[in-house]
Amino acid sequence: MKVKKYKAENMQQAMQLVRLELGDDAVILHSKAVKTSRFFGLLSKKGVEVIAAVDEEPSNQIVKTKTAHMRPEKDMQVSKETISSPTNMGEQDKLLDSIQEMKKMMKGLTKEKQRDPLLPDYFFHLEENLSKTDINAVQVEEMMDRLYEKWSENRTLPYKSMLELVESQMLQSMEEVTFDQNPYKKKFICLVGPTGVGKTTTLAKLAANAALKKGKSIGFITTDTYRIAAIEQLKTYASILEAPIEVCYSAEDFSAAKNKLSHLDVVFIDTAGRNFLNEHFVEELKEVLNFKDEMTTFLVLSLTSKLSDMKKITDQFWNVGIHQFIFTKKDETTSISSMYEISRMYKKGAAFVTDGQNVPEDLIPFTKDLMVRSIMEEIQE
Missing domain, CATH: 3.40.50.300 (P-loop containing nucleotide triphosphate hydrolases)
Incomplete structure (x- = not known):
């Protein structure tokens, strides 16, 4: 897994460098607006800072090939900094989970969602209620996509059936969660x-x-x-x-x-x-x-x-x-x-x-x- 930090004048330039160096599978973990100082801090310029990651580190040969053909735009100032991966395995697992969730979210944001105008109002009501909860946004999107697929089969799906499908997916997402029914087994x-x-x-x-x-x-x-x-x-x-x-x-x-x-x-x-x-x-x-x-x-x-x-x-x-x-x-x-x-x-x-x-x-x-x-x-x- 490779994680890098980039600074650029704008998000478009930062994303261009991310794609060139980390590839299309890269995901953005964090971004924020920053100010860069020049001439001993007398002048400052607005920019962006982006942290990106890719879970399969590309070979040096591929990176060199891509960067060899890279030609930054005029006045485009970009700096990059490699961030060491966490040494704690638990932190690595959480970071990998976050990367996978970010991938799904980015795919959801980039794809066109042409939903049928005949969808019932209760579909959108359920989607709105789910979005107001603390349930992960990626999971909410996946549940609604599943409901839409099920509804599209016959252009009908009762509200009760939608709720049952959501409940089933939530239970499935907790298969690895342990619930101990005997809290008093230790002294x-x-x-x-x-x-x-x-x-x-x-x-x-x-x-x-x-x-x-x-x-x-x-x-x-x-x-x-x-x-x-x-x-x-x-x-x-x-x-x-x-x-x-x-x-x-x-x-x-x-x-x-x-x-x-x-x-x-x-x-x-x-x-x-x-x-x-x-x-x-x-x-x-x-x-x-x-x-x-x-x-x-x-x-x-x-x-x-x-x-x-x-x-x-x-x-x-x-x-x-x-x-x-x-x-x-x-x-x-x-x-x-x-x-x-x-x-x-x-x-x-x-x-x-x-x-x-x-x-x-x-x-x-x-x-x-x-x-x-x-x-x-x-x-x-």
């Missing part, structure tokens, strides 16, 4: 995530569910020593459930607490909610907790958050070893499609979704079918 259950997503309340719901509905002996460990209120809140839940609780300030405290509570069926671990967009805080957390131990780790994300923020948070926690997601505050938003997109993107399902503050009632065990049905309800509103 230690840890919740991680940013501040304000409701980790402590969610932990209490999980613990109450395990104790009251599953009949398990439980205990608590909290490493959230940054907020006194969080410790007191968890102590209150522990008192109600008649469960022991240990407060840990260091890795040594955490190790001692684990040994002390090892006789219990399940131990629930609360962590501090901090600005985990800062990688330093994630490293601090890893120093205290041994995530490779007999532990199931859930990343808690709020459905009121933007999809872009969810991605950043997930990327920061990825090396911790996330088993599944828990999505909170379903009752506080009208759009929940972000959980489908995040789950599909990272191939990790949702163990639970919360839709209220009641303990333990507002905790919904989630499955792949339930997630897709929830999204289908959203696009029909």
